[in-house]
Amino acid sequence: MALNVSVQGAETSDRKGRIVLTESVGRGCRHIRVEIESGCCRPDPGQFFLIRERGVFDPLLGRPLAPIASSNNSLDFLFRIVGRGTSHMASLPPGTEVDLRGPCGRGFPGPVKRRLILVSGSLGIAPFLDASARYRDKMEVTVILGVPGNGWEEFAKWCSSRVPGLRITSDDGTLGNRGNAVEEALSVIEPGDEVWGCGPNAMLRELGHLFKIGSGRILVSLESRMACGIGGCLGCSLPTATGMKRVCVDGPVFEWQEIFPNAW
Ligand SMILES: Cc1cc2nc3c(=O)[nH]c(=O)nc-3n(C[C@H](O)[C@H](O)[C@H](O)COP(=O)(O)OP(=O)(O)OC[C@H]3O[C@@H](n4cnc5c(N)ncnc54)[C@H](O)[C@@H]3O)c2cc1C
Ligand code: FES
Numbered sequence: 001m002a003l004n005v006s007v008q009g010a011e012t013s014d015r016k017g018r019i020v021l022t023e024s025v026g027r028g029c030r031h032i033r034v035e036i037e038s039g040c041c042r043p044d045p046g047q048f049f050l051i052r053e054r055g056v057f058d059p060l061l062g063r064p065l066a067p068i069a070s071s072n073n074s075l076d077f078l079f080r081i082v083g084r085g086t087s088h089m090a091s092l093p094p095g096t097e098v099d100l101r102g103p104c105g106r107g108f109p110g111p112v113k114r115r116l117i118l119v120s121g122s123l124g125i126a127p128f129l130d131a132s133a134r135y136r137d138k139m140e141v142t143v144i145l146g147v148p149g150n151g152w153e154e155f156a157k158w159c160s161s162r163v164p165g166l167r168i169t170s171d172d173g174t175l176g177n178r179g180n181a182v183e184e185a186l187s188v189i190e191p192g193d194e195v196w197g198c199g200p201n202a203m204l205r206e207l208g209h210l211f212k213i214g215s216g217r218i219l220v221s222l223e224s225r226m227a228c229g230i231g232g233c234l235g236c237s238l239p240t241a242t243g244m245k246r247v248c249v250d251g252p253v254f255e256w257q258e259i260f261p262n263a264w
Helices: 084-091 122-135 153-162 181-188 201-206 209-213
Strands: 004-006 011-024 029-036 048-053 063-065 074-080 097-104 115-121 140-147 167-170 194-198 217-221 237-240 243-246 253-255
Touching: 029 084, 029 097, 048 074, 048 084, 063 074, 063 084, 074 084, 074 122, 115 122, 115 181, 122 140, 122 153, 122 194, 140 153, 140 181, 153 167, 167 181, 181 201, 181 209, 194 201
Parallel strands: 115 140, 115 194, 140 167, 194 217
Antiparallel strands: 004 011, 011 029, 011 097, 029 074, 048 063, 048 097, 217 253, 237 243
8 A cells, every 4th residue: 555644844655766877986885866756755854765676575674865865756865885775775777676665754954043064974964965955055054074084085075076165074084184073063163053963873962062162053863773664663762852752753853952961
């Protein structure tokens, strides 16, 4: 039976698609474009789709990915190969049919402050490629990408070609400034700025330091293992300051204080 659930903005539904482009973006990372059979909506940055090859049940579950761009009939994704699902997706040639469920969850709402700082750890940049393209003509947007360093050159170059003025930091100092993405954010933040984060949990937690400089608002996009993507299985539940929440429908984007109430 076809699924239709309205969570935020566009309706979550099961869609059929076909890979029309697949390219390597450096070691272990891939960009794919999927043409959507029935046309597509415009998901909010941070909303995600569960994606899997049609008719293939090993692995059983679709994997959550946040689009980096969307059009009336296509979605682009950027992902890192970490396990069975993503290595299978990376192996699929153009023409492969896929099933998608989405857009799922609550993405980043429109920014409410004057300046927006987007802080990402490696593949956490995915939703910010979309967000920066969407907002950079309307307000001052700074995008920060933190990567380990050596081996990430092609990925960093590819992201830089899509984000004018991208600020890169690397742990080993081989790319951009030496340091991490939160340190870079501390060097550019001004009182009242709005900050969005996406990346490893440890990085998201550290973003709380930006409140000390006077950040007006910090939103974070969380990762979790997903099964249904629509709030039914409780597999993605996590404790928050306001009780148990499901990352797939209550998030993946949350206020920082809700996720890290006891961090400081
Ligand atoms: C809302 C959301 C949006 C996402 N968007 C992107 C994106 O745009 N690009 C991208 O590269 N990745 C994204 N991810 C992460 C991506 O979904 C996982 O890397 C992927 O599901 C791993 O599947 P796999 O079968 O390859 O790995 P598995 O074989 O399932 O796991 C391999 C390893 O990765 C760990 N892992 C798997 N899934 C997750 C997860 N969700 N969070 C943390 N660790 C995990 C496992 O514990 C294991 O160690 C997103 C996740 C969420 C929840
Ligand atoms: S993945 Fe099923 S409730 Fe979130």
